[in-house]
Amino acid sequence: MxxxxxxxxxxxxxxxxxxxxxxxxxxLGRLDRSWAAVRLLEHASYIEIRRxxxxxxxxxxxPDWRGRIRSQSRRRAFDFLVDWLPRHHPELV
Numbered sequence: 001m002x003x004x005x006x007x008x009x010x011x012x013x014x015x016x017x018x019x020x021x022x023x024x025x026x027x028l029g030r031l032d033r034s035w036a037a038v039r040l041l042e043h044a045s046y047i048e049i050r051r052x053x054x055x056x057x058x059x060x061x062x063p064d065w066r067g068r069i070r071s072q073s074r075r076r077a078f079d080f081l082v083d084w085l086p087r088h089h090p091e092l093v
Contacts, residue, residue: 007043022052037061038068041078055085055093 003015020026021036062082069075086093
């Protein structure tokens, strides 16, 4: 059985297809890598975000995705992480 992800409740997308979108290997109309990243960052738990996205991917994509994150607290949290990680733990990026 396909595993459904709770943060794509409104689309008929399983985890395999979501990963393909997130990795930029596939697009479905307007659903592309940026859409998948924003959906993940906005609705998934931190553990789930880390499972599907590396720190390097987050830091590189954050300037493009930041303006599309509606949650102010999430935006502030990722602003902090994207700024803090390269300065304090460059080995992780």
